[in-house]
Amino acid sequence: MSKQQLEVIGQDAACCPGLSAAPLDEDQAADLAKVFKALGDPVRLRLMSMIASRGAGGEVCVCELTPAFDLSQPTISHHLKLLRQAGLIDCERRGTWVYYWVLPGVLDKLAAFLTTTQPAGVGA
Amino acid sequence: MSKQQLEVIGQDAACCPGLSAAPLDEDQAADLAKVFKALGDPVRLRLMSMIASRGAGGEVCVCELTPAFDLSQPTISHHLKLLRQAGLIDCERRGTWVYYWVLPGVLDKLAAFLTTTQPAGVGA
DNA sequence: CGTCAACATAGAGGTATGTCGAAACAACAG
């Protein structure tokens, strides 16, 4: 499902040198900005939090997410789609319901990108 | 200078439980979203990177930042203002020039917020 | 005091984003 997500964060070695390591070039900045932009909305941030707080292999049904907001169901679906396109989450339909989960490693890689103290042994 | 920046990240103890720890409430999400939204633009991300790559106490003059982009000087100034209002950077005028730096600890706290493996001793 | 350079602010215009209701799609129950 969903062949249309970014791979900014998930690229094998490292997504990029790190924000504080060296000035980003235009392409890196554009890709990373899409991920941060996806997190730059209160609704999406809460959605991410609700999904991520289920733990590593955890999943959440859309039917659990929607009633937590004073928004229409299509709007929630729209935000979930944006998070998916940003490469942060993925989903699967099982019967009537659709379950979402956080793509493994994405948040940690994003955290590593922001960390100013470089993790030892990243080469270069 | 600049009494108008967010304090989301800098709050004494912890800005919040962490994205994966527990579902964010509306207020936390709204505050955090402003920070991520500030990073959700390629230009601002490059600006942050250019400033942050100067290291801990490093500073950058605006006159060094502006010519790196194909944008007008007021546009760069506008983006710097947004980054400042998000509580990510601060600035000081020295003579004719204005110098910007990354507020200490902000990026690391943001990284800690995203990290899924909770730092030891956070209770619960 | 006058002028110049470095930045910031103000206002305007085009584009993207968030939200909705309506409709389409998928899966299951009778």
Add this chain to the structure above:
DNA sequence: CTGTTGTTTCGACATACCTCTATGTTGACG
């Protein structure tokens, strides 16, 4: 097959955002 429930897609609209030009502000220098 038909109806019901859960979810996504489709247009449409109001608002926010990014960018520009024009103007203001601050400090340096004669």
